[in-house]
Amino acid sequence: MKRSLIIVVSIMVSLAIVGSSFAATPDEIMKKSQAAFLYQGKDFKSRVMMKLVSKGGQERIREMTMLRKNYGLPGGEQKYFIYFFQPADVKDMTFMVYKYPGKDADRWLFIPAISMVRRIAAKDKYSSFVGSDFTYEDVSGRNLEDDNHSIAKEEKYNGKDCFVVKSTPKAADMEYRYKLSWIEKTGFLPLKEEYYDKRGEIYKVFTADELKDVKGFPTITKRTMKNLQSSHMTEVTYLKVDYNIGIEDSLFSERFLKQPPKKWIE
Amino acid sequence: MNNNLKLLIFFLITLFLFSPASAADISLHGFFQGNYASDISSSNPSGGDFKWAGERVQLKLEASKDPFRLFLKPDAFYDHIDRKTELELREGYIDYTASTWDIRAGRQILTWGLGDLIFINDVFPKDYEAFFSGRPLEYLKKGVDGVKIGAYPGFASIELVAIQFFEPNNFPDSKRFWMFDPMPFITDREKKEPAVNLKNTEVAIRAYREIAGFDASLYFYRGFFRQPSMMSDNPIMPAKLTLFYPKLFVYGTSLQGRALDGGVLSLEAGYYDSREDRSGANPMIPNSQTRVLIGHQRQIWEDFTIGLQYYGEYMHDYSAYVKNLPSGFPKEKRLHDLASVRLTQFLIHQTLRLSFFSFWSPSDSDYLLNPEIKYNFSDHVWAAIGGNIFGGGEERNQFGQLDKNDNVYLQVRYEF
Numbered sequence: 001m002k003r004s005l006i007i008v009v010s011i012m013v014s015l016a017i018v019g020s021s022f023a024a025t026p027d028e029i030m031k032k033s034q035a036a037f038l039y040q041g042k043d044f045k046s047r048v049m050m051k052l053v054s055k056g057g058q059e060r061i062r063e064m065t066m067l068r069k070n071y072g073l074p075g076g077e078q079k080y081f082i083y084f085f086q087p088a089d090v091k092d093m094t095f096m097v098y099k100y101p102g103k104d105a106d107r108w109l110f111i112p113a114i115s116m117v118r119r120i121a122a123k124d125k126y127s128s129f130v131g132s133d134f135t136y137e138d139v140s141g142r143n144l145e146d147d148n149h150s151i152a153k154e155e156k157y158n159g160k161d162c163f164v165v166k167s168t169p170k171a172a173d174m175e176y177r178y179k180l181s182w183i184e185k186t187g188f189l190p191l192k193e194e195y196y197d198k199r200g201e202i203y204k205v206f207t208a209d210e211l212k213d214v215k216g217f218p219t220i221t222k223r224t225m226k227n228l229q230s231s232h233m234t235e236v237t238y239l240k241v242d243y244n245i246g247i248e249d250s251l252f253s254e255r256f257l258k259q260p261p262k263k264w265i266e
Numbered sequence: 267m268n269n270n271l272k273l274l275i276f277f278l279i280t281l282f283l284f285s286p287a288s289a290a291d292i293s294l295h296g297f298f299q300g301n302y303a304s305d306i307s308s309s310n311p312s313g314g315d316f317k318w319a320g321e322r323v324q325l326k327l328e329a330s331k332d333p334f335r336l337f338l339k340p341d342a343f344y345d346h347i348d349r350k351t352e353l354e355l356r357e358g359y360i361d362y363t364a365s366t367w368d369i370r371a372g373r374q375i376l377t378w379g380l381g382d383l384i385f386i387n388d389v390f391p392k393d394y395e396a397f398f399s400g401r402p403l404e405y406l407k408k409g410v411d412g413v414k415i416g417a418y419p420g421f422a423s424i425e426l427v428a429i430q431f432f433e434p435n436n437f438p439d440s441k442r443f444w445m446f447d448p449m450p451f452i453t454d455r456e457k458k459e460p461a462v463n464l465k466n467t468e469v470a471i472r473a474y475r476e477i478a479g480f481d482a483s484l485y486f487y488r489g490f491f492r493q494p495s496m497m498s499d500n501p502i503m504p505a506k507l508t509l510f511y512p513k514l515f516v517y518g519t520s521l522q523g524r525a526l527d528g529g530v531l532s533l534e535a536g537y538y539d540s541r542e543d544r545s546g547a548n549p550m551i552p553n554s555q556t557r558v559l560i561g562h563q564r565q566i567w568e569d570f571t572i573g574l575q576y577y578g579e580y581m582h583d584y585s586a587y588v589k590n591l592p593s594g595f596p597k598e599k600r601l602h603d604l605a606s607v608r609l610t611q612f613l614i615h616q617t618l619r620l621s622f623f624s625f626w627s628p629s630d631s632d633y634l635l636n637p638e639i640k641y642n643f644s645d646h647v648w649a650a651i652g653g654n655i656f657g658g659g660e661e662r663n664q665f666g667q668l669d670k671n672d673n674v675y676l677q678v679r680y681e682f
Binding site for chain 1: 524532
């Protein structure tokens with residue numbers, strides 16, 4: 001009797017332990033992280049300041065307003081509208097992206113000097129966003145089904161309990177072999193990401209440097225991507241962040257690409 | 267610029283800047299630029315060795331107060347070749363924006379169609395001299411003085427442009443460029459632009475919407491060829507040539523969307539209805555034509571894209587043209603076509619751009635090569651060095667005639 005009680009208790013204890021650490025599968029963690037990081041609210045607006053810093057310390061500024069609207073559930077379709085303030089040679093340029101799950105996005109660029117809208121061919125996976133250390137995928141997210149996810153470990157990062165998820169691209173043509181993401185257990189925001197190259201060496205690090213609560217949505221308002229091999233880095237600050245501001249569908253059109261409405265870009 | 271238009275713009279600026287209720291949002295940007303193009307194969311017909319040499323300042327002044335917006339883009343420049351200072355209003359217009367329509371009145375640059383340096387439904391004026399002299403690409407486009415109305419009823423978007431003042435294309439200057447001239451011995455020439463009246467108002471309409479993931483457009487234009495035709499006073503013993511701009515209607519369409527390989531596919535076509543030579547019997551006026559373009563653009567690796575185009579012009583009344591062509595005149599081919607390649611590689615965090623563009627004509631075997639290196643020294647300063655190399659074909663062909671005009675150019679800009 002005593003022995004069977006011990007067995008029952010130990011089974012229950014082990015179930016409880018297993019249950020606590022595996023309450024979320026790695027795929028579920030990444031899904032929640034994607035929703036928290038890239039799909040908060042119905043829509044989103046921010047003034048984005050990007051500072052590109054070269055190895056020698058030379059700085060270049062990319063300043064823009066980024067508007068985003070969700071269509072469907074997290075992981076689903078999104079539309080982005082970006083208006084550039086700086087540098088001077090791209091001032092008044094606008095850029096629009098229709099992002100689809102599982103296939104390449106549609107992108108349009110408006111060049112004000114010749115009043116021309118054109119589609120541009122670019123692959124999210126390899127393309128640097130405006131010359132920064134962030135790729136398009138880093139800005140607007142990567143399709144979760146493109147990677148195999150596993151939990152490498154659980155540990156504290158900056159005093160917060162995190163899952164450390166290892167994501168290995170299924171396709172062989174990626175720049176990195178795998179990525180480790182430190183995802184906090186409460187809000188599911190990625191606090192740090194490490195990218196490992198083909199030789200298994202770390203070469204790129206993302207850190208969330210400042211978190212703020214905006215309308216109840218925890219938001220990373222400062223982030224850095226540092227390339228350890230080239231010593232180039234990009235610091236991004238999100239200013240004037242807002243959610244659920246009622247961006248109309250019609251904004252994401254050629255009409256407003258050519259004449260971006262002041263009320264949305266300011 | 268027409269005086270009435272000047273007055274209107276002046277009135278609008280005054281209204282904007284000095285009305286007590288205004289509190290308009292005002293911004294001022296612009297650039298200083300040096301731009302030089304030096305001959306590399308032979309001197310100009312007039313003797314100089316520069317196709318272009320000048321410094322300029324451009325201001326971009328914007329004032330807005332919903333629902334109005336005023337935009338002025340004047341250039342002031344010094345031309346070292348002709349030794350003169352000039353002012354040019356590149357753009358100057360006022361916008362009014364309502365929820366489902368808008369209007370833009372004044373001098374404005376318009377770009378339609380899908381071609382990369384190939385224009386079918388972009389019926390607006392171009393400055394080819396600027397392009398061949400190594401000036402920045404924006405100077406290929408000339409503004410039009412007119413009104414554009416946009417209507418956005420939901421099922422489609424519509425742009426209607428009315429141009430009151432005819433603006434021809436600008437072709438290379440015969441003092442700076444060696445070019446083919448079929449009648450060089452006749453020096454008495456008169457240029458006759460369409461008279462400014464209601465009947466001659468050019469109308470261009472574009473309707474567009476998304477269809478199955480493609481951007482689809484329909485176009486219509488009623489106006490004039492922007493390249494002049496030549497008419498002699500006497501067919502047997504010509505003493506004087508009149509350069510004029512024949513009437514033209516264009517009906518066109520275009521489709522652009524994602525190709526199967528993730529690139530961008532572009533298709534465009536237009537029917538050029540030559541209204542003053544509908545039978546094709548007047549060899550001095552262009553035959554009616556069908557023009558088609560197919561283009562494909564694709565990213566191959568990080569920051570490297572390739573763009574390919576094929577373009578064809580097909581003459582509709584070729585036999586009538588051939589029958590009526592005076593002897594001694596070069597005979598055009600029924601099909602004139604062009605293939606183009608554009609390669610673009612960005613390096614060093616997109617601050618260095620290497621690009622190569624080329625046209626080659628399968629029908630005429632002439633070509634244009636345009637390699638360029640552009641570097642952004644900082645967020646404010648950039649410079650580009652490039653070349654324009656022409657050749658092949660015969661001395662009357664589009665690029666073949668420019669054979670002796672090869673040049674290298676430098677563009678330097680400080681933007682603020």
